[in-house]
Amino acid sequence: MSSLSLSLTRPPARAARRTAFGQIVRNEARLVRRQPTNMIGSIGLPVVLMIIFGEVPTLNRPATELGGLTGFDTYVPVIMVLGLTMLALLGLPGPLVSYRELGILRRLSTTPVPPSWLLAAQVVVQLGVALAGLLIVNVVSVAPKSPAGLALSCLLAIGGLFALGLLIAALAPTANSVNAIGRLAFIPLMFFAGLWLPRALMPAVLQQISNYTPLGAAVQAIQGSMQTGFPPVFGSAPLLVLAAYTLVFAFLARRFFRWE
Secondary structure, three states, X not given: OHHXXXXXXXXXXXXXXXXXXXXXXXXXXXXXXXOOHHHHHHHHHHHHHHHHHHHOHHHHOOOHHHOOOOHHHHHHHHHHHHHHHHHHHHHOHHHHHHHHHOOHHHHHOOOOOOHHHHHHHHXXXXXXXXXXXXHHHHHOOOOOOOHHHHHHHHHHHHHXXXXXXXXXXXXXXXXXXXXXXXXXXXHHHHHHHOXXXXXXXXXXXXXXXXXXXXXXXXXXXXXXXXXOOOOOOOOOOHHHHHHHHHHHHHHHHHHHOOOO
């Protein structure tokens, strides 16, 4: 009888937890909609850049120095990574550090709701924004040669960048410092992604460095998926580089994250 009673009480408890977590996710989504700056930067800016680049005649001509690709083809993965980077370095860590600074995470620890749920809810909301941005950019760009490779490349890029964002949230002492740290990281990372100088035009040494940076590996994997096929697993191995960054950044973020 006792085991039957226990089995009957478990589903409502699980359902209550799911309901509570769902409510937290909805609340975080409302906050993102009320302060859409990061959402505009991660979705609106890439879409605007795609439209502009698509209308520039010189960027739609194959170039020998770009390996036969057009400038537009070269910049599609860079623009996709640009949106993810803005979201991961600014949109994700900012609210978490603000919650810790205001004592919200500490107060949650005294309630039945674990503070980790708030962190997970932020990740879910920002993941939704990231996927929406990637989908829109893909709709207005060329069809990928390997949809599976593109999906895996994007997921690993999100994993590595979001883990980096959580690491920034773990280390940043204040909400204001998040912007400073994010911007300091943004400039060199986007340089090696090819934002200012396409990777194909970089000197060999810089190309090698780019291959082993999180954004350079992400652009390499996405570019390969769109233009040739499934990204290489060996050799420069951009997928392995992204997976390694995801594991390392996630470990460090968990190691140093403070709830108060």
